[in-house]
Amino acid sequence: MTNITLDVFNNINTVATTAKKESFTGETLQCRAGLAPGQQRFLGLGPQIIGVDGMNGVRVGNRIIGADAPVTVGWENIGRVEGGPVKQLVFTWFQPMVLFALIAFWYYAPSEIAVASTAIWIGICFKVLLLGLEWVNPRYESWRLTWKECATDVFYVALGYTLLSMVDNYIGGDVMIEAVQNSFDWDKFSWFTGLPLLVQALMISLIFEFGQYWMHRGMHNWHPLWITHAPHHYITQLNINKGAVGNPIELFLIGLGIGGFFDFIPRAFLLAGALGLAVGTYQHINVRFNTPRWWRFLFNTTEHHSVHHSQDYQATRSNYGATWIIFDRLFGTCVDGEAELLGMEGGRRMPINETMTFPFTEGYKSIKEKFRGRQEQTTTLPAE
């Protein structure tokens, strides 16, 4: 049973107010909305859970998903790879094969090859390959990469490699960690280096992910952080470099990690990086895969992340993970599904200059409004 059916089943009392439960077989929950087809705006609950009036959406956990914009919920309703057996084979096995190949490579590569520069080149080549896959088998035609989008995305990636990396030398996570360690004279947790390599890699990945999850969730729940993250939510399609699109402050904040507090063997960092590359990259990608069940249970997928980027407000407050989805499952923010219509303000594209200034202009506006609100409160005296 998929997570969403479980979530909805747990909340069946609420769903039942708008949808008529037909049967529950133990494997699938079947219910249909008692609405005319024209009213069924909520998408994709297929044979399991179909259609709830667009103004109401569907209750998933403690939230209503799909009230503002179409979102497909439930794995059973997500599109499959179309085409012949070879295409099916490639797009079913590509993700796990690449993951295991990369893990094997970093595990056994001689020390002369197992260095950061190799990882960077593998990362670049992998992204070029994925661009090719976007061309061959796009998830949505409306997300197809154009020259302008490609150039814009590369601009943000380039900022990350130049301007941000310059700033990181002075105030990045590693610098902060070093400062904390020096001031308290802490020794690192050196016993970690004695653990098996794959355990170390898993720990690095999960520690970093845990920090990212809460930072990302904080960005969606606290206004000062949100205004740094909001520009990233103005993207209207997912392509492999879209992860870099956003205000540099946000990219700096999301890149902060606490993994540096612990000592690990360098190879373990490379293995953890391979996990990030072979899983995290698929967050923003326009490729249709038949992702295996175990993968989508453990890892964040394009499907999850498209729900997070949808035009539906409540859907954006879900799936905060980067590489893993398990923290979302643990903390009740996971919505299994997918969406095509992405963005904010009905899909308005945010230009580069606005992306750069947004946190400052919005921050100024918010402070001004708050100040004006206080002034009004003090000048408006209650009637006696």
Place this chain on the structure above:
Amino acid sequence: MKLPFIDRIWRVKGSLTLEAPLSQEDAFDKLDPLFQTHGTSYQIEGETLKFRKHNPAAQDKLATFTRGSLRVVNREGRSELTYDLTSPALLACFLAPLLFLAFGQATIAIGEYEKSKTEARGDSGKDSEKSEKEDKEIKLHPIDIALGAPEPKKPDKKDEEEEDKFSPKAANILAAIFAALYLGGRMLEPWLIKSTFRKKLSGIPLTSDGKPIDRIEEQL
């Protein structure tokens, strides 16, 4: 402002002879969907259509060319579409290498400054303490030894790392990438837009025709 030759960087002019003669009204009617998009304003004066797009969506077929004019001329029983399009995106991409070359130079300057600062300070005791810590031998777990993972090598690259931190290499590579992107875009985009005009005027549907929301509603 007229800047002959230089304006070829961001301006695209071209013409297209239509397969079947079309009146101006019919031709502009067929092209109309290209201008029924978010942030687009246009006006038709006689045989000329002038348009302007403010921040078009990624999915807009004319996203690269945000200003321009189209003219349909009927001559000797044949119709011809001529167009003159302006692309701030192409201009920005043309200038991007300069920005990244500047970043590269700034990185070198910062590196030089940091180097002189370190030299002025002299070697501190901290470094030797650190290297002592780093010299500690790292042993693999028995499971990894059994599985055949290579022994870890002692790190010997502190200075290289410092140099890498202030290397202009990334900025220079990116400047080259933008130069290549510009050349690619300058050749590809005029070809694509001509093809879009031809398809629209011939009534051939584009693969991305139709808004996703309309398609989604059709499916319901």
